[in-house]
Amino acid sequence: MNIDTLGSGTPITQQELQELLKETKETVARGIQVEDLDRRFGAVDMWNRQKRQRTTLQMRRWLN
Numbered sequence: 001m002n003i004d005t006l007g008s009g010t011p012i013t014q015q016e017l018q019e020l021l022k023e024t025k026e027t028v029a030r031g032i033q034v035e036d037l038d039r040r041f042g043a044v045d046m047w048n049r050q051k052r053q054r055t056t057l058q059m060r061r062w063l064n
Helices: 014-021 043-063
Strands: none
C-alpha cells in the first residue's frame, strides 16, 4: 500500500520564505466598545464552573 503525503518535508522556496517573513502593519479598530474591563473572577463564576463540570461528568457517565 502506497501513501503519498505532502507534509513538513516539502521544501520552501526563497520567495515563499520571504513572503512568510514579511512584516505587516497592524490596523487599529475604531468604534468598538470594550465591555466591563474591571470584571474579575468571583465566587459566582467559580460556582457556575463547578456546576457545569458536575453536569458534564454526569453526562459522560450516562453515555458510557
